[in-house]
Amino acid sequence: MRQSSVRGKRGRRATVPEPREHGEDDSPPQGEGLASNGAGRRPGGRLRPKPKRSRGVRILRWTALTLAVLVLGGAGAGYFYYEHLNGNLKKADLDLGDSKLGRPEPNAAGQTPLNILLIGSDGRNTAENIKLGGAKRDADRKPLADVQMLVHVSADRSNMSVVSIPRDTRVTIPRCTDPEDGTVYPKTVGPINESLQYGGPGCTVATWKELTGVYIDHFMMIDFSGVVSIADAIGGVPVCVNNNVYSHDSKGHGSGLKLTKGTHNVKGVQALQWLRTRYGFEDNTDIGRAKAQHMYMTSMIRQLKSGTKLSDPGKLMDLTEAATKALTVDHGLGSPKKLYDLGNDLKRVPTKRTTMITMPWVYGEGEKYVLPKPGDAEQTFSLLRNDISLDGKDKKKPDATPKPTAPKDQLPVVVQNGTASTVLGPASGRASEITSELVRLGYAKATANSVLISQADTTVLYPGEDRQGDGLAVAKALKLPKSAAKSSTSVQEITLVVGNDWREGATYPKAATDDDSKTPESADALNGEQKGCMKVNPGYSF
Numbered sequence: 001m002r003q004s005s006v007r008g009k010r011g012r013r014a015t016v017p018e019p020r021e022h023g024e025d026d027s028p029p030q031g032e033g034l035a036s037n038g039a040g041r042r043p044g045g046r047l048r049p050k051p052k053r054s055r056g057v058r059i060l061r062w063t064a065l066t067l068a069v070l071v072l073g074g075a076g077a078g079y080f081y082y083e084h085l086n087g088n089l090k091k092a093d094l095d096l097g098d099s100k101l102g103r104p105e106p107n108a109a110g111q112t113p114l115n116i117l118l119i120g121s122d123g124r125n126t127a128e129n130i131k132l133g134g135a136k137r138d139a140d141r142k143p144l145a146d147v148q149m150l151v152h153v154s155a156d157r158s159n160m161s162v163v164s165i166p167r168d169t170r171v172t173i174p175r176c177t178d179p180e181d182g183t184v185y186p187k188t189v190g191p192i193n194e195s196l197q198y199g200g201p202g203c204t205v206a207t208w209k210e211l212t213g214v215y216i217d218h219f220m221m222i223d224f225s226g227v228v229s230i231a232d233a234i235g236g237v238p239v240c241v242n243n244n245v246y247s248h249d250s251k252g253h254g255s256g257l258k259l260t261k262g263t264h265n266v267k268g269v270q271a272l273q274w275l276r277t278r279y280g281f282e283d284n285t286d287i288g289r290a291k292a293q294h295m296y297m298t299s300m301i302r303q304l305k306s307g308t309k310l311s312d313p314g315k316l317m318d319l320t321e322a323a324t325k326a327l328t329v330d331h332g333l334g335s336p337k338k339l340y341d342l343g344n345d346l347k348r349v350p351t352k353r354t355t356m357i358t359m360p361w362v363y364g365e366g367e368k369y370v371l372p373k374p375g376d377a378e379q380t381f382s383l384l385r386n387d388i389s390l391d392g393k394d395k396k397k398p399d400a401t402p403k404p405t406a407p408k409d410q411l412p413v414v415v416q417n418g419t420a421s422t423v424l425g426p427a428s429g430r431a432s433e434i435t436s437e438l439v440r441l442g443y444a445k446a447t448a449n450s451v452l453i454s455q456a457d458t459t460v461l462y463p464g465e466d467r468q469g470d471g472l473a474v475a476k477a478l479k480l481p482k483s484a485a486k487s488s489t490s491v492q493e494i495t496l497v498v499g500n501d502w503r504e505g506a507t508y509p510k511a512a513t514d515d516d517s518k519t520p521e522s523a524d525a526l527n528g529e530q531k532g533c534m535k536v537n538p539g540y541s542f
Contacts, residue, residue, distance in 0.1 A: 097206025213456025
């Protein structure tokens with residue numbers, strides 16, 4: 001694999017493995033009827049103003065009309081077109097690992113968060129992708145997951161958080177089994193973008209689950225040509241640079257992106273170039289590229305929510321056609337209807353409550369790769385696991401501490417070992433050890449459950465809001481933060497799950513004050529309504 005340079009905090013340059021970008025061995029491609037006056041007539045001939053329809057109402061009307069044509073067309077063209085769209089979609093298994101990580105518990109209203117992994121593949125497996133991606137020598141290479149973003153939608157759909165990870169982040173890739181040929185890839189350590197080569201997107205999902213402790217419901221993967229076709233169908237996405245930029249140098253580095261200072265509506269090949277530009281933005285590393293991708297995504301969301309494409313049935317069908325052809329999804333999303341339902345779910349989130357960040361990171365040895373930043377990265381993942389928004393605007397709950405329903409010596413508590421990590425391996429005996437500690441603390445009816453599960457955070461589950469006082473009392477006795485106590489419909493008694501954050505000892509290793517609900521500053525957050533210009537690296541200006 002070729003090595004490319006990155007610059008450290010003090011200006012030092014180091015090498016980072018990087019598949020070739022477009023242009024490194026090929027030149028970059030060069031890429032209504034009459035308007036109503038809105039008035040009616042009152043008796044006597046006077047004009048009566050007609051109430052204006054909001055854009056949202058018009059969009060809803062057209063979307064409903066188009067869906068009716070596509071889905072409710074009976075046994076005629078509508079049915080066959082729906083089947084055509086269904087055939088466009090490519091499907092793959094969601095998780096190729098052995099994780100025992102369970103779905104998050106519903107909140108008091110019965111709602112659960114939604115987590116979707118977005119993957120951008122650099123595969124050159126078609127003539128079109130070779131043309132767009134360059135590096136013909138990589139045509140037979142398995143694709144790498146060069147763009148990875150975890151989309152977390154809150155349980156109440158009030159906010160959305162998007163977390164990118166630098167593609168050269170060194171992580172543990174768990175054991176994965178290829179569903180096509182049964183090849184078993186053993187656990188290894190390497191750049192996270194290589195996870196796609198160990199059986200497909202399901203191994204990238206398994207890697208994220210082990211890294212973050214976040215349960216992932218779905219994935220969506222797109223390649224070079226898919227980015228181009230969707231960008232064309234949308235009609236372009238506005239982006240901005242603070243100076244002239246040309247992502248190209250004498251050594252062939254660069255995506256080929258060439259823009260003058262200011263705002264441009266990029267689509268097709270130019271949109272792909274924007275998303276792939278590394279040489280030309282900020283410090284010429286993957287960190288700047290991730291920020292450019294965030295700007296593109298927030299702008300695209302604003303573009304789609306403005307209704308510029310969804311108010312026209314023909315354009316909406318073009319977008320639907322492009323999207324279904326471009327995507328590889330898990331079987332749980334493997335139909336146009338399911339994608340439509342997902343889209344309806346996502347559009348409930350206000351743009352102003354969308355936050356995009358890059359996982360906090362530090363350079364590894366010799367600055368040849370990056371690692372999750374100790375403390376900050378885990379704090380970020382903890383916010384996702386606990387469904388806390390990254391914008392810090394969640395409504396504060398009353399700080400009430402209801403009383404327990406029974407004395408502690410009469411309160412049954414079930415203790416379960418949640419340390420079944422496929423990366424670290426289970427920590428044996430944890431349920432028995434913490435049960436003994438609870439008995440010592442006066443919880444005489446504490447018992448151990450022998451079923452092993454996987455969970456990142458230690459939690460105390462209580463069956464219904466009327467038992468909250470019991471859950472909080474157990475959490476306090478073990479010096480757990482208040483946030484560790486959670487309502488659950490899946491338990492009958494107070495249930496303590498000892499997570500991977502407490503793999504040894506009878507004393508919880510984190511202080512109760514560690515219950516921090518703030519996003520680390522190192523995450524470099526971008527709000528969905530925030531507009532800005534990418535900073536151009538002076539070496540790639542003209």
